[in-house]
Amino acid sequence: xxxxxxxxxxxxxxxxxxxxxxxxxxxxxxxxxxxxxxxxxxxxxxxxxxxxxxxxxxxxxxxxxxxxxxxxxxxxxxxxxxxxxxxxxxxxxxxxxxxxxxxxxxxxxxxxxxxxxxxxxxxxxxxxxxxxxxxxxxxxxxxxxxxxxxxxxxxxxxxxxxxxxxxxxxxxxxxxxxxxxxxxxxxxxxxxxxxxxxxxxxxxxxxxxxxxxxxxxxxxxxxxxxxxxxxxxxxxxxxxxxxxxxxxxxxxxxxxxxxxxxxxxxxxxxxxxxxxxxxxxxxxxxxxxxxxxxxxxxxxxxxxxxxxxxxxxxxxxxxxxxxxxxxxxxxxxxxxxxxxxxxxxxxxxxxxxxxx
Ligand code: FA5
Numbered sequence: 001x002x003x004x005x006x007x008x009x010x011x012x013x014x015x016x017x018x019x020x021x022x023x024x025x026x027x028x029x030x031x032x033x034x035x036x037x038x039x040x041x042x043x044x045x046x047x048x049x050x051x052x053x054x055x056x057x058x059x060x061x062x063x064x065x066x067x068x069x070x071x072x073x074x075x076x077x078x079x080x081x082x083x084x085x086x087x088x089x090x091x092x093x094x095x096x097x098x099x100x101x102x103x104x105x106x107x108x109x110x111x112x113x114x115x116x117x118x119x120x121x122x123x124x125x126x127x128x129x130x131x132x133x134x135x136x137x138x139x140x141x142x143x144x145x146x147x148x149x150x151x152x153x154x155x156x157x158x159x160x161x162x163x164x165x166x167x168x169x170x171x172x173x174x175x176x177x178x179x180x181x182x183x184x185x186x187x188x189x190x191x192x193x194x195x196x197x198x199x200x201x202x203x204x205x206x207x208x209x210x211x212x213x214x215x216x217x218x219x220x221x222x223x224x225x226x227x228x229x230x231x232x233x234x235x236x237x238x239x240x241x242x243x244x245x246x247x248x249x250x251x252x253x254x255x256x257x258x259x260x261x262x263x264x265x266x267x268x269x270x271x272x273x274x275x276x277x278x279x280x281x282x283x284x285x286x287x288x289x290x291x292x293x294x295x296x297x298x299x300x301x302x303x304x305x306x307x308x309x310x311x312x313x314x315x316x317x318x319x320x321x322x323x324x325x326x327x328x329x330x331x332x333x334x335x336x337x338x339x340x341x342x343x344x345x346x347x348x349x350x351x352x353x354x355x356x
Contacts, residue, residue: 004045005064008038012068022079025072032068035189039065109345110215110334113242113322114197117217120241121195124234126219129181129196131174134165143176144258145297152257157203167201171218172258172315174198175294178220179302186309191223197318208278208330209286215318222294222304222311228261231291231312235265238316242325248274250285259292259313270324279329286324289316 015028032038042061046054107115118128137148146152156169168174174196182192197217204210221230232251239247247267254264267288269280276282291314296306323331326345333341 004042005060008032008042009064009067012071016071016075019075019079022076022083025076025079029068029072030188030190033065033072039068106343106345108334108342109322109326109328110319112345113325114215114217114318116242117238117316117318117321118195118197120238121219124193124237125191126193126195126221129174129178129194131168131171131177131196131198133168133199133201134161135168135173136165139176140166140168140170140173143298143301144172145295145301146257150257152255159201159203168198169202170200170315171196171198171216172313174218175220175258175298175313176302179222179299179304183302183304186222186304191221191226192311193221195219206332207281208332209281209320209323211319211331211335213335214320214331217316217318218313219316220294220311220313222299222309224309226293226310226312228293228312231293231314234312235289235291235314239267242321249288254290254292256290256292258295258298260295262292263290265289265291265314267324271327271329277329279323279331286320287317288320288324289314291315 012028012032019025019028030037034040039061042057042064046057046061049057122128140158141150141153142148158169159167161167178194178196179192182194185192195217196219197215199213200216201213204212206212219234221234239249247270249268250266252264252266254262256262264287266285268274269277269284269286271277271279272284274284276284280286291312294311294313299306299309299311319331319334322328322334328334336342
């Protein structure tokens with residue numbers, strides 16, 4: 001046993017010296033401290049040992065565990081510092097002789113808001129996933145507990161393509177693919193945490209708050225014992241980070257076949273302050289982020305056992321969030337291609353390091 005712990009310690013030190021980025025550290029942590037990692041395996045080996053042996057070897061294993069934990073924390077600190085330094089070095093290498101000009105272009109406000117929300121969620125351990133704009137009936141509806149002829153399909157007037165495919169009507173269409181991609185995480189004792197922004201298409205009647213082409217950002221989290229409290233915590237954190245001030249929200253029951261229970265999360269209209277205007281269809285509220293607990297049929301369709309795992313999902317209206325974030329009264333501005341309007345946003349709200 002002593003031999004094994006010493007060997008593992010040596011091996012760990014060697015591996016940890018080879019790490020180059022903060023993102024690599026997690027893999028090493030799982031290898032050593034995860035449920036199926038080396039330290040657990042050592043603990044398992046002790047099952048048939050005598051009480052005396054257990055006491056002695058248990059102490060040694062715990063020392064090894066503590067050593068690994070603190071070495072990992074130290075390594076993260078070192079790598080973080082290195083990464084920050086790299087950013088600083090890169091920033092310092094900009095060309096001072098370049099003329100300062102706005103002709104270089106600016107980011108679209110939806111890109112800015114998307115990046116902001118992405119960085120909030122990645123700081124909470126979520127991965128950012130990409131998904132195609134063209135999908136099929138199975139992913140967009142059936143895998144989401146919406147069989148053919150289900151009335152919920154009427155809520156999303158869909159553009160079908162001649163190839164039996166369709167333009168995705170919501171980012172939920174990626175749920176099945178992402179759940180499948182990461183379902184092995186669960187067996188290894190790690191949660192699934194992912195966000196997937198994307199462009200959606202619906203044959204909508206266009207007005208100040210509806211477009212036929214708009215952006216959403218889906219988020220999912222699955223693990224043992226995930227509940228509505230976790231969902232509310234993440235929603236609150238995201239909104240307070242985006243707006244950096246108190247905003248009024250309301251949560252009310254909402255029906256979506258792929259969640260149970262389901263909610264509508266509305267934000268009080270920031271254009272009119274809740275008194276009613278064309279941006280919020282005179283209601284004072286804007287539907288922003290429907291959400292709920294993932295329906296067991298959706299987990300089953302992705303090969304995840306709903307008896308063992310639960311999860312939440314949300315579908316954030318990114319275009320509407322950008323409206324509220326920048327005080328844009330009419331959603332049509334975003335797809336207008338009007339550079340005079342669109343180029344205002346970068347400088348007003350964000351520092352854009354790439355434009356240096
Ligand atoms: C959905 O699309 C569900 N997939 C959301 C969801 C995900 C529910 C996960 C539960 C769990 P809905 O059709 O309400 O739901 O659209 C979600 C958000 O997208 C809306 O609140 C709104 O902010 C935005 N949205 C919907 N349609 C439009 C549109 N035509 N123009 C602009 N934004 C829209």
